[in-house]
Amino acid sequence: MLTENIVTVAGTLHHVQGDKVLENRLGKYVSFAVRQETPWSDGSTRRDFLLMRAYHPELREWVLSREEGTPLRVEGDVRSSLGSGEMYVHVRKIEEI
Amino acid sequence: MPPFFRGLPYTLAERPVRGIYVLHTKPGKRSWTVAMVENLVKISGKLHFVEGESFQESRVGKYLVFSVKQETPWEDGSIRRDFLLMRAFDPAIQRWVLARQEDTPVRIEGKLRSSSGSGKMYISVETIEEVKEN
Numbered sequence: 001m002l003t004e005n006i007v008t009v010a011g012t013l014h015h016v017q018g019d020k021v022l023e024n025r026l027g028k029y030v031s032f033a034v035r036q037e038t039p040w041s042d043g044s045t046r047r048d049f050l051l052m053r054a055y056h057p058e059l060r061e062w063v064l065s066r067e068e069g070t071p072l073r074v075e076g077d078v079r080s081s082l083g084s085g086e087m088y089v090h091v092r093k094i095e096e097i
Numbered sequence: 098m099p100p101f102f103r104g105l106p107y108t109l110a111e112r113p114v115r116g117i118y119v120l121h122t123k124p125g126k127r128s129w130t131v132a133m134v135e136n137l138v139k140i141s142g143k144l145h146f147v148e149g150e151s152f153q154e155s156r157v158g159k160y161l162v163f164s165v166k167q168e169t170p171w172e173d174g175s176i177r178r179d180f181l182l183m184r185a186f187d188p189a190i191q192r193w194v195l196a197r198q199e200d201t202p203v204r205i206e207g208k209l210r211s212s213s214g215s216g217k218m219y220i221s222v223e224t225i226e227e228v229k230e231n
Contacts, residue, residue, distance in 0.1 A: 003141060003169050009209060010135035038134045048211045051218055078138060078209065078220070080179045087182060087218040089209070 005077040007089050009050055010097060011036035013063070013070040016051075021060065024082070029053045030060040031088075034074055051088040052076070059091055071097050136208045138220050140181060141228060142167035144194070144201040155213065160184040161191040165205060182219040183207075190222055202228040 011034040021028050033049045040046045052074060054060050066072075075093040080086065142165040151162055164180045171177040183205065185191050197203075207220045 003167060004139055005167065006139045007209060008135060008137050036136060050209055050211060078181055080181060
């Protein structure tokens with residue numbers, strides 16, 4: 001069976017956990033969130049904090065060099081943590097918008 | 098410049114951002130902000146029913162909880178297993194899922210969301226279809 005797994009989200013950069021570089025069996029990564037505000041059908045604004053992990057050294061540097069609130073677009077694949085089972089986006093591409 | 102972009106900051110008008118453009122109006126003044134709402138998830142895998150209460154409710158409505166098991170050949174030669182959490186709010190999609198058996202191959206499109214309660218992420222299912230295995 002062909003495995004499909006594509007995620008594209010846009011929002012603003014939200015640094016979490018004091019920008020620490022974490023590590024698991026897949027390697028070192030920087031954890032951050034994309035904050036997304038969506039006008040909702042009841043007139044309110046929905047806020048989602050979407051958890052990201054950047055493993056590639058260039059992506060890690062990119063994230064750490066940007067300020068809180070930077071508008072960005074992320075492409076990647078959605079994964080579940082081998083430890084906690086919590087979901088995150090494995091970042092493959094990131095750009096400022 | 099298209100009329101839609103009049104009044105936008107110069108750089109934004111030159112490089113429009115995909116999103117919802119929100120107009121703010123006050124007497125004698127109007128301004129724009131952009132809600133960046135680009136959010137698309139496409140995944141395939143096998144249907145996995147979660148143990149316990151499958152129907153839950155939030156302020157958004159009643160939803161069905163299930164997961165999609167995905168097995169991916171990984172870069173180190175191993176098989177990576179991910180269990181991706183889904184919420185189906187549409188009653189028609191809920192009925193569709195409940196009529197299927199464990200391990201049914203499926204393809205899903207939806208949006209990535211974080212729970213307003215726990216903060217945990219899930220995929221809000223918008224379309225689901227059965228995939229024929231070759």
